């Protein structure tokens with residue numbers, strides 16, 4: 001890879017803009033496509049040569065799916081080919097933890113796909129909270145876990161001490177998950193054992209968004225709200241603060257991955273990967289999309305659109321470089337800046 005980089009470092013710099021599209025509230029709203037998204041992406045995709053005209057990444061605080069499945073869903077909905085390597089999900093940085101936890105037990109929180117997503121990253125011993133609640137009968141008294149059918153492998157993982165908790169997407173049962181995490185995070189990894197004074201199990205959150213827009217007329221609670229609730233209960237019960245690492249926009253690891261996606265595309269297009277063009281981060285959520293791009297600084301440019309969370313002129317706290325009604329106008333603006 002280093003040789004390849006050296007070979008391309010003499011290539012010309014890419015003259016146009018690069019794009020980092022937020023998904024929910026910019027391209028999609030729940031299960032519907034925002035009409036301007038078709039226009040925006042069609043203007044960036046060269047149908048006759050079957051390739052993108054610009055380096056593009058999709059950076060979302062969504063998750064609970066593999067990058068490949070998310071890419072396929074976008075391809076189907078938007079009618080342009082999206083590759084799994086263009087996708088940065090909220091939990092994609094968890095891949096980078098492989099050396100620390102590959103052979104240790106991991107507890108996932110989220111939807112029923114999360115355990116297999118973690119396995120797809122290479123982690124060997126993964127169990128989710130729903131399965132753990134079923135195995136430890138009565139541990140989550142109000143949860144419906146009768147339908148769960150643990151595999152023989154699940155029973156083996158359940159005997160190992162949990163080394164780390166990955167909160168990968170919105171909890172499907174806050175009561176069950178807060179109860180189980182409270183047990184696990186106060187133990188030596190065996191939730192049925194006596195509580196220890198010190199937190200020895202690691203915790204990683206993804207999506208820190210408090211709200212997200214769907215088809216409902218008001219934004220709904222998102223992954224960050226679950227984290228607020230868990231931290232509050234933990235603090236109340238233990239008198240100490242929960243220790244954790246946060247991934248997801250606006251945090252740097254997701255932007256670093258987006259930059260490496262764009263660098264790979266620059267190389268593939270025959271341009272110098274070390275000379276990064278202006279990256280237009282088009283989002284609808286000021287505390288995630290704008291704050292993240294602004295914190296990264298040059299060559300990132302924050303662009304707000306009014307098709308999701310944000311409505312108004314500009315945000316006072318997380319102020320975008322520019323604001324447009326929709327993603328089609330935002331893309332047109334970016335292209336005009338680099339004619």
Ligand code: G3P
Pocket residue numbers: 022023024025059060061062207209211212222223285
């Ligand atoms: O907060 C949940 C998620 O839907 C946000 O996704 O694409 O707007 O970052 P996105």
Ligand code: MG
Pocket residue numbers: 022023024025026283284285308
């Ligand atoms: Mg969004």
